[in-house]
Amino acid sequence: MREAQFLARGTPVGPVTLDVGLGQRSARVYEDARDASIVAMLAAGIVKANAGSVLIDEYDPRVQPVHCKRVVAFVPHDPLPLDVPGVESYIRYRAALWGIDPTGAWAHAKLLLERLDGVHEAFAYPLAGALIAAPKLLVLDRPQPAYAERILAAAGPRAIFSTHTSDAAAQRFETRARSVRLGVVPT
Amino acid sequence: MIPESWRAIATTRLLAERRTIAYAFAAAVVVAFVQPSGLAAPLFFCGLLGVAVALTQGPGRHRHLDLCEESAPLYGRELARAKAIAPCAVAIFASLAYWGSQSLAGFPASPLSFALALAAVIATTMVALSATLRTGSARLLYLALACATSAIAFALAFYAHSAIGEVAFCLLVALIALRQYGESLARYDPV
Numbered sequence: 366m367r368e369a370q371f372l373a374r375g376t377p378v379g380p381v382t383l384d385v386g387l388g389q390r391s392a393r394v395y396e397d398a399r400d401a402s403i404v405a406m407l408a409a410g411i412v413k414a415n416a417g418s419v420l421i422d423e424y425d426p427r428v429q430p431v432h433c434k435r436v437v438a439f440v441p442h443d444p445l446p447l448d449v450p451g452v453e454s455y456i457r458y459r460a461a462l463w464g465i466d467p468t469g470a471w472a473h474a475k476l477l478l479e480r481l482d483g484v485h486e487a488f489a490y491p492l493a494g495a496l497i498a499a500p501k502l503l504v505l506d507r508p509q510p511a512y513a514e515r516i517l518a519a520a521g522p523r524a525i526f527s528t529h530t531s532d533a534a535a536q537r538f539e540t541r542a543r544s545v546r547l548g549v550v551p552t
Numbered sequence: 553m554i555p556e557s558w559r560a561i562a563t564t565r566l567l568a569e570r571r572t573i574a575y576a577f578a579a580a581v582v583v584a585f586v587q588p589s590g591l592a593a594p595l596f597f598c599g600l601l602g603v604a605v606a607l608t609q610g611p612g613r614h615r616h617l618d619l620c621e622e623s624a625p626l627y628g629r630e631l632a633r634a635k636a637i638a639p640c641a642v643a644i645f646a647s648l649a650y651w652g653s654q655s656l657a658g659f660p661a662s663p664l665s666f667a668l669a670l671a672a673v674i675a676t677t678m679v680a681l682s683a684t685l686r687t688g689s690a691r692l693l694y695l696a697l698a699c700a701t702s703a704i705a706f707a708l709a710f711y712a713h714s715a716i717g718e719v720a721f722c723l724l725v726a727l728i729a730l731r732q733y734g735e736s737l738a739r740y741d742p743v
Binding site: 371373374375399402403406409410411412413430431432434435437438439441443445446450457458459461462463464491494 | 556557559560561564567614615616619620621622623624625626627738739741742743
């Protein structure tokens with residue numbers, strides 16, 4: 366992400382510059398939840414930058430959104446609503462969206478959910494649903510710091526980018542994490 | 553053959569909207585017993601139900617489903633077709649409920665009358681879907697267009713006595729609306 370800015374709908378966000386290599390972890394702290402959420406969605410290719418550039422595995426989300434979304438998984442901050450019919454149905458739904466074999470996805474999800482033992486279902490299911498597609502990059506929007514160890518164990522060696530609103534939370538995910546004041550490019 | 557992703561999106565959204573389906577079904581039955589004869593009532597009332605159900609597909613009501621679908625590797629046009637299935641299915645259920653209730657009330661409508669109403673209801677629902685991604689005056693404009701679709705379809709069927717013209721008009725409007733919805737979804741930022 367180079368000087369990426371989101372200028373639509375309310376207060377502008379950015380410029381944001383960051384680089385997450387294969388297998389690396391990066392945690393960034395932002396002043397408010399909206400900024401953190403938008404930066405996470407920019408990194409996942411869900412929101413398109415109005416200025417600057419975002420490249421996900423050499424693909425530009427503005428031009429090749431589907432290619433980007435095949436290599437990145439996004440886990441939202443909000444917990445999964447409790448009216449979801451069941452974990453297996455939910456995993457099969459996620460598998461269908463990604464065009465994955467549902468039987469294999471469910472077997473994979475069961476392994477992931479074992480690693481996420483102790484994490485509340487409302488947070489564990491979306492993470493398992495995101496990881497069944499075996500993404501190269503996992504983007505976490507303000508993940509729960511209490512579950513950091515479990516989340517990192519489930520994610521394995523893949524690249525992780527997470528956004529946070531407090532330094533303490535960020536440091537649970539990446540020990541070198543630091544605050545970034547938007548508008549200032551970190552050195 | 554319907555792709556698996558479309559089936560998954562449609563069934564998940566229909567499950568999430570099961571209460572809305574029940575309300576739409578009940579409302580169609582009640583109104584059909586109150587006004588069992590004619591083409592105008594099923595066409596306009598079920599069209600309004602279609603608009604209401606389409607608006608429930610907007611961002612915010614099922615935030616987690618929205619984010620799952622928007623982060624999935626699907627093109628805007630694929631997502632639009634899949635997301636359009638649920639409100640159209642509800643509109644079809646409501647139209648069938650209305651048609652069945654008309655018969656039970658002793659005023660059975662002909663299959664042609666049902667087909668004309670259904671074509672208008674689906675086209676109206678499709679136009680209303682584009683309103684879900686807009687705000688302010690643009691949203692009102694799309695809602696007005698949805699209402700105008702029902703009115704033109706009724707005029708073609710009732711005053712111009714052109715069943716083929718009505719169906720052709722509804723088909724054209726539905727296709728354009730679906731394409732427009734797909735374009736809007738591809739550009740939409742869920743912030």
